[in-house]
Amino acid sequence: MSRFGSTLRSTAAALACLLTLAAAAAHAADAPAVQFADGAASFQANCSVCHGAAGTGLPSLAPPLISYPARYAASPEGRRQLAMTVLYGLFGAITVDDKHFDFKMPDFSRLDDATLAATLNFVVFDIGHAAASVKPLTAADIAAERAQPLDGAAVREHRKAVAPAAP
Numbered sequence: 728m729s730r731f732g733s734t735l736r737s738t739a740a741a742l743a744c745l746l747t748l749a750a751a752a753a754h755a756a757d758a759p760a761v762q763f764a765d766g767a768a769s770f771q772a773n774c775s776v777c778h779g780a781a782g783t784g785l786p787s788l789a790p791p792l793i794s795y796p797a798r799y800a801a802s803p804e805g806r807r808q809l810a811m812t813v814l815y816g817l818f819g820a821i822t823v824d825d826k827h828f829d830f831k832m833p834d835f836s837r838l839d840d841a842t843l844a845a846t847l848n849f850v851v852f853d854i855g856h857a858a859a860s861v862k863p864l865t866a867a868d869i870a871a872e873r874a875q876p877l878d879g880a881a882v883r884e885h886r887k888a889v890a891p892a893a894p
């Protein structure tokens with residue numbers, strides 16, 4: 728390799744590095760601020776291992792959370808469904824955006840009401856971009872469902888009434 732060749736190579740490498748930095752800086756400037764920072768931290772700690780850091784899901788493990796949870800949050804029964812899912816888990820066949828999943832989501836009842844509400848708000852607003860008219864879930868919403876224990880199969884039954892697609 729000639730000296731010219733290696734200079735060219737290192738110049739190209741430096742340029743590529745600069746472009747990457749510039750792109751990252753531009754991206755950071757464009758990214759909207761996270762609305763539910765506590766929820767974001769809890770999501771990364773408790774949920775991202777299955778649903779992915781951006782909530783896009785993993786085909787062989789867990790469904791995406793980028794559209795249905797924001798829709799659920801717009802109706803009273805849908806809001807109950809969200810609280811039930813994190814408190815009691817979800818078992819059995821479901822369809823999300825025409826894709827089938829038949830797995831078992833574990834329950835997160837060990838997390839307190841405020842943490843679960845914040846985690847769901849991160850999913851609904853930061854990941855799902857729910858409309859501004861949708862109210863954030865509160866610790867009281869979670870407490871109301873905690874008072875009525877269910878299992879993950881019953882959570883799936885209730886989901887039939889709120890999910891955009893059957894079952």
Ligand code: HEC
Pocket residue numbers: 770773774775776777778788789790792795796809812813817818819820821823828829830831832833835846847850883886
């Ligand atoms: C061990 C993997 C795993 C973890 C961790 C996990 N989930 Fe899930 N989640 C699933 C699976 C699997 C399903 C679908 C279950 C089925 O197929 O019936 C699901 C379903 C859901 C649904 C229902 C989606 C719908 O369309 O009805 C929501 C909401 C949800 N998860 C939120 C969360 C949140 C919030 C956390 C963190 C507190 C979390 N999940 C942690 C695996 C996981």
